[in-house]
Amino acid sequence: MSIPTIVFDDQSVLIEPSNAELAEKLGLDIKARCTFYDLIVVGGGPTALTAAIYIARDGYDVLVIERSSLGGQAGITERLDNYPGFPQGVTGGEFAERVIEQAKRFDVEMISAQNVVRVGNDLDAHFVETEDGYAIAAMLSYLPQALAINAWMWLVKVSILAQVFISVLPVMDHSIRDVMSWWSVAAIAP
Numbered sequence: 001m002s003i004p005t006i007v008f009d010d011q012s013v014l015i016e017p018s019n020a021e022l023a024e025k026l027g028l029d030i031k032a033r034c035t036f037y038d039l040i041v042v043g044g045g046p047t048a049l050t051a052a053i054y055i056a057r058d059g060y061d062v063l064v065i066e067r068s069s070l071g072g073q074a075g076i077t078e079r080l081d082n083y084p085g086f087p088q089g090v091t092g093g094e095f096a097e098r099v100i101e102q103a104k105r106f107d108v109e110m111i112s113a114q115n116v117v118r119v120g121n122d123l124d125a126h127f128v129e130t131e132d133g134y135a136i137a138a139m140l141s142y143l144p145q146a147l148a149i150n151a152w153m154w155l156v157k158v159s160i161l162a163q164v165f166i167s168v169l170p171v172m173d174h175s176i177r178d179v180m181s182w183w184s185v186a187a188i189a190p
Contacts, residue, residue, distance in 0.1 A: 019068060020132065023113030030113050032136050037063045037109075040128045040138040042116045045072020049099045049108070056106035063136065064103070064110040065128065071096025 006014045006022070014021060023030045039055050041048045044066025056062040064070070074080060075096030081089040090098075103110060118129040125137040 019113035029111045032063055037061045037138040044070040046074050049103050052108045053103050053106055056108045062108045065114050065116055066112045067115040070100050070112050
């Protein structure tokens, strides 16, 4: 037998399955219910799900497509101690479950185990094509990695401004200096 080989309770066997094959066997949503959305978010990590929640809560139809499991890297992290609102920390799994639950509350459609191979646009709309050849159209498409890069650059700029601000006004109130120092450290941290 090849590895990985998965034997299920019904005695069916999957040998070296793709994420999509395994997800389909487990009954997970791997195909979008519609062919057109207001927004398609590529990626299912915290940034992507947060963007989806913000848009969906305003009544827009949002689809999230994740190539592996929803929750991203945070979802498989043993413990998160740096997210606001969790003073005692939280396991990655619990954090992912909470974000997914909140996305469901706002009717965000989420599919996992689907690899996006192409993002483009034609005259009428943007489109996303998955590895199995399925195309989905939207008014907008969003790649959180691009936002993360932009946010990182913004934080670096804030850090530089904070350092200038701290050095120019050394006699300011200590609590303000502490907050500005925290922002500069947060902006430089990987």
